[in-house]
Amino acid sequence: MSRLAFFVRESFRALRRNAAPSMAAVVTTAVTVTLLGVLIPVFQTAQAKSDQVRESLEFRVAVYDDATMAEIDALQAKLEAIPHASSVRFIDKAEALKELEDDLGKDKEDLLAQIHGNPLPRNFAVKADDAANLAAARAAVTPPGPDGKPRPISPIIPTKDGVFDREEETQKIEQVTGALKIVLTVITALLIVASLMLVANTIRLSIYTRRREVEVMRLVGATRWFIRWPFMIEGVLVGFAGGVAAILILWLGKITIVDPLDSSFSFPETLNNSALSFPALIAILFAAAVLVSAVGSGVTLRRFLKV
Numbered sequence: 185m186s187r188l189a190f191f192v193r194e195s196f197r198a199l200r201r202n203a204a205p206s207m208a209a210v211v212t213t214a215v216t217v218t219l220l221g222v223l224i225p226v227f228q229t230a231q232a233k234s235d236q237v238r239e240s241l242e243f244r245v246a247v248y249d250d251a252t253m254a255e256i257d258a259l260q261a262k263l264e265a266i267p268h269a270s271s272v273r274f275i276d277k278a279e280a281l282k283e284l285e286d287d288l289g290k291d292k293e294d295l296l297a298q299i300h301g302n303p304l305p306r307n308f309a310v311k312a313d314d315a316a317n318l319a320a321a322r323a324a325v326t327p328p329g330p331d332g333k334p335r336p337i338s339p340i341i342p343t344k345d346g347v348f349d350r351e352e353e354t355q356k357i358e359q360v361t362g363a364l365k366i367v368l369t370v371i372t373a374l375l376i377v378a379s380l381m382l383v384a385n386t387i388r389l390s391i392y393t394r395r396r397e398v399e400v401m402r403l404v405g406a407t408r409w410f411i412r413w414p415f416m417i418e419g420v421l422v423g424f425a426g427g428v429a430a431i432l433i434l435w436l437g438k439i440t441i442v443d444p445l446d447s448s449f450s451f452p453e454t455l456n457n458s459a460l461s462f463p464a465l466i467a468i469l470f471a472a473a474v475l476v477s478a479v480g481s482g483v484t485l486r487r488f489l490k491v
Contacts, residue, residue, distance in 0.1 A: 194414040196421075205389050206422060209477070213426025214433070217473045219375055221434045221465060227368045241315050243322045243349035244275075246305040251340035256306070259338040263308055266324045268317035273309045280304040305342075322347060416478050423477030427470040434469075438462060 245263060247256060256274065263272045275283070281302050310325075312318040325347050329335035336346050401411050 192417055194417075205393055206418075208389070209422045210425045210429065213423055213473050213477060214429035216375075217427055217430035217469050218433050220472075221430060221469050222437075223368075223372055223375060224465060227372055230364055230368055241318055242309050242311045243318065243325075243347060245308040245310060245325055246342055246346050246348065247307065247338075247340045248342060249305065251306070255338070255340045259340060260308065262337050263310055263325070266310070266321055268312045268314070268321045269310055269324075270313040271309075271311045275307050275309055277302050277304055277306055280307065322349065419477040419479075420474055423474035426477070427473035430473065431466050431470060434466065 245259075247259065251259075260272055260274060263269060281304055284304060310321060312321045323334075324337075325341070326334035326336050336343065341347070398411055
């Protein structure tokens, strides 16, 4: 216990004596932890939103207006049996018109005034188990016939424009979400590597200013761990101070920015369920700050222990 107290006193003495490098290490730790604390929720939210958008992709299978309910039920059974089809939902003419009104938004009155009656067909909304399998499920509705040309799996499906979707929009969504995942993953990896290098370099600078002290202690017979412990405890203190500063910044950002936005906008439940809770995120970042600083101090000191 007395030796631990000695190491702690030496660590505080070194921090006071080398205030500039120590403050630089604290600021570096605080900045990098704050950046990670902002980027991690952004990455999780973007990932959840990407998955939500991909899960909402679907194609439609229209049916003739004179099709009977028995024929419609038989077609629904066939659609549900298609490989990669996760859900099949029947949409009548009234619901199809309601969807059109929702898509048109403010312009719906002018455009619908030019439409007499309801020309929209009854249709099935088919979702795939994965966005990558959407094209395969769509092709299964119109497999090649004996002549090699696509033919619907049911006679109540119109031969022309019987299967339709927003193919161009679907491709754009897949491209954007895929690119977003890659970009955010690369940014996260680069930020983590950069933060580790910045903290390690700052701690290395702090140790370098005291290299003569380390050499003298080695020459008088001090063991490697006797020399290393004060520096590692100093790294823990630096990580602790930087972590506390980062937590305060993130907490202020949460109560001043995130919480008002959360109360003003109803974020999807999937986004809230997918993200780490704020206490869990803070605990992970704080532990990482302390661990990286301590390990960085111990590892960086090795070169100066070779006397």
